[in-house]
Amino acid sequence: MALINIKNREVQIKIVYYGPGRGGKTTNLEYINKKYKQQIKTEMVSLKTQDDRTLFFDFLPFDVGQIKGFDVTIQLYTVPGQVKYNATRKLVLRGVDGIVFVADVQKEQRKKNIDSLNQLYENLKIYNLDLFNIPFVMQYNKIDLRQSKIPTLSSKIMQKDLNSLIKVPALEASALKGGNVILTLKKIISMTLASIQDQIF
Amino acid sequence: MMFNKSQLKAIDKVISTDLIDAGIDYVIFMDMAGNTIAKHDNGKNNLDSVAFAALAAGNFAAVDAMAKLVGESEFSLLFHKGKKLSIHFSKVNDDTLLITMFTKDISLGLVRLKVSEAINQINKILVEN
Numbered sequence: 001m002a003l004i005n006i007k008n009r010e011v012q013i014k015i016v017y018y019g020p021g022r023g024g025k026t027t028n029l030e031y032i033n034k035k036y037k038q039q040i041k042t043e044m045v046s047l048k049t050q051d052d053r054t055l056f057f058d059f060l061p062f063d064v065g066q067i068k069g070f071d072v073t074i075q076l077y078t079v080p081g082q083v084k085y086n087a088t089r090k091l092v093l094r095g096v097d098g099i100v101f102v103a104d105v106q107k108e109q110r111k112k113n114i115d116s117l118n119q120l121y122e123n124l125k126i127y128n129l130d131l132f133n134i135p136f137v138m139q140y141n142k143i144d145l146r147q148s149k150i151p152t153l154s155s156k157i158m159q160k161d162l163n164s165l166i167k168v169p170a171l172e173a174s175a176l177k178g179g180n181v182i183l184t185l186k187k188i189i190s191m192t193l194a195s196i197q198d199q200i201f
Numbered sequence: 202m203m204f205n206k207s208q209l210k211a212i213d214k215v216i217s218t219d220l221i222d223a224g225i226d227y228v229i230f231m232d233m234a235g236n237t238i239a240k241h242d243n244g245k246n247n248l249d250s251v252a253f254a255a256l257a258a259g260n261f262a263a264v265d266a267m268a269k270l271v272g273e274s275e276f277s278l279l280f281h282k283g284k285k286l287s288i289h290f291s292k293v294n295d296d297t298l299l300i301t302m303f304t305k306d307i308s309l310g311l312v313r314l315k316v317s318e319a320i321n322q323i324n325k326i327l328v329e330n
Contacts, residue, residue: 003236007209095234
């Protein structure tokens with residue numbers, strides 16, 4: 001859970017972008033980094049392989065100002081999406097306060113989205129966290145592909161596949177072009193802050 | 202995770218008197234999720250401590266997972282040696298880590314001794330309240 005430093009009046013919040021490989025998690029963070037370059041004091045950290053696949057995580061911290069006299073810092077992380085990296089995915093989830101699930105609307109990724117969400121449910125259990133009870137936002141990414149010849153799934157099908165049980169806010173997005181990336185971020189931040197306020201203030 | 206003011210103050214004191222005054226350049230007390238709880242330095246370094254803490258947590262967690270794979274319950278200590286600066290990682294309890302950075306001016310043996318004393322004290326502080 002969030003780290004609260006009463007002496008320095010600081011709150012540090014961890015938000016993790018989760019989802020199948022090549023779904024656009026890193027691209028979300030890269031867009032946020034580019035968009036808010038002025039407010040972000042540090043460089044984005046990316047641990048990736050030579051072919052640009054996330055190996056461990058990406059990390060992007062930024063300040064969102066004060067809440068009830070506490071300076072709030074949001075720390076964004078991504079997990080590696082490839083199936084073989086589940087051990088490292090689990091590690092990144094430690095201490096998570098809010099999750100964005102970046103699903104890929106490409107038809108051929110349908111099973112991977114569902115498998116990834118199921119695995120997230122299992123991985124959260126290790127930390128006594130419940131997928132149904134944590135600030136959570138769904139993002140259906142790559143909707144720009146609907147303009148191309150690549151087969152995609154409708155948001156109705158995505159909702160049925162991924163969100164029929166957990167029923168969390170869902171947004172269509174295009175991380176590459178920035179569509180709804182910031183809206184997704186704002187949504188998860190406000191949900192996470194609300195949940196933390198309930199817990200501590 | 203929450204620490205009260207007197208705990209944080211006491212931890213600050215342990216770090217600055219036992220570690221920084223002993224000649225260690227930089228100390229970060231942090232949780233396993235990569236959040237910094239306290240940090241102190243001797244003013245000679247300019248470190249991006251936020252990114253550092255995130256990477257340190259990842260590093261420690263990865264080594265911890267490796268320990269389990271080879272049947273060890275944990276590797277409680279990690280040490281990275283550089284030409285000028287070295288980094289020492291030590292587990293304080295299940296949730297927190299103490300990271301120290303130091304130059305050749307201080308020996309690894311002394312760092313280990315000082316760190317182990319500091320950890321004992323920090324653990325006492327955490328239990329007391």
